[in-house]
Amino acid sequence: MKRPLFVLVPAVALCAGLLLIAPLQADQTKGPAAAPSLSAATRAQVMASFKKGMDYLKKEQAPDGLWSKNYGVTGVAVMAILNEPGVNRADAMKIVTPSLDAFTKLAKPDGGMYEQAIPHYITAVAVSALAAGGRPQDQKLVKAGAAYLAQNLLDEGEGIAKTDFWYGGMGYGGATRPDRKADIISLEYALRAMHDAELPANDAAWQKALTFLQRTQNNSETNDQKWASNDGGFVYYPGFSYNPDGPTRSYGSVSYAGVLSYTWANLKKNDPRVQAVMKWVKDNYTVDENPGLGQKTVYYYYMVMAKALAAVGEPTFTDAKGRRHNWREELSQKLISLQHPEGFWVNTVKDEMQDNPRLVTGFVLSAFEAILK
Secondary structure (H helix, E strand, O other): OOOOOOOOOOOOOOOOHHHHOOOOHHHHHOOOOOOOOOOHHHHHHHHHHHHHHHHHHHHOOOOOOOEOOEHHHHHHHHHHHHOOOOOOHHHHHHHHHHHHHHHHOOEOOOOOEOOOOOHHHHHHHHHHHHHHHOOHHHHHHHHHHHHHHHHOOOOHHHOOOOOOOOOOOOOOOOOOOOOOOOOHHHHHHHHHHHHHOOOOOOOHHHHHHHHHHHOOEOOOOOOOOOOOOOOOOEOOEOOEOOOOOOOOOOOHHHHHHHHHHHHHOOOOOOOHHHHHHHHHHHHOOOOOOEOOOEOOOHHHHHHHHHHHHHHHOOOEEEOOOOOEEEHHHHHHHHHHHHOOOOOOOOOOOOHHHOOOHHHHHHHHHHHHHHHHO
16 A cells, blocks of 8 residues: 555554453443453452463563564563553553563664564554553654554555455565465454554555455355355455365454454444354354364464454353353463463464463463453
8 A cells, every 4th residue: 555654643642451452333332341251269360370470471571671582472472561450550661661662673764663574563563562552752653653554555556456355455574475465363463553553444444454354254245255155254364274174264263363353443343244253253162272273373362362252242152052151251261271380371382483481471461351351
């Protein structure tokens, strides 16, 4: 998307809560959302588990403010710390200030914040982290970063016609494979950052992103691609899925990322596209695995699951077999059971850096924050 790099607007400190979840618009017209349905006993267990995990994560921060010498891992950690419930804001800021400073040093003339590799992804996590930090001196970078992301959505400016299934998508950036220009995970991070930076709802970027999202959803009512079925779930990018049961079969983590992406893109809860993916969620609900992938990327799945269900605002729901689920209770107990004595979480399946306990612990803490929201 070729457009002016950015337009300066008055700096407004962004609430850290915006980073975590944004209720789907219909909920805002029906009064307060339903209260989280955690039993007192489970809530106490969650808080104890959370504290132990947070203590571990804070101890793993290097003097330069980074975790694992990785800006992506650092972004996850910073957002978990800034959204920690019941903690003095000044104390949280003291911990993450070196991290936020490290992100600002990545700023480039094009508005992005990155080194060389995966510039879109790093810019997205930097924008969200700086927005959550809310420092007045960072607001110009937040706006510039959001404009950079909007500019780099695939469209006519990159030679992508609206009829092309890549249109409106975004990849990690950098040296990407020619057969993989965009994917829903990268796009969700970018849309979240654009939302956190308060990109106006009437910006053309949102509608372009919706075009890609629709073509990634197994919903033939709104997906103009011939491969689409009607289970309502999502695939990794149009026409491709990592689900071993089929090249276009929906699976868990990307379907929840689809719910979140629709949230960031300002869709209402009763929108048919949202309703379709929520049907898939209810048909495939589980806290034991990432449906369709087993234990692969299961901790990312837990994070987006918690954020998506909190955003939709349904404390309980009935699955395809007629069983009632209190997802907050069930997910909390599952996560507590997986914590190591030292306080961290880590996946036995190493794909996508899930053998990194700092990253995975950040995912779980963010999931707990959504559960407690």
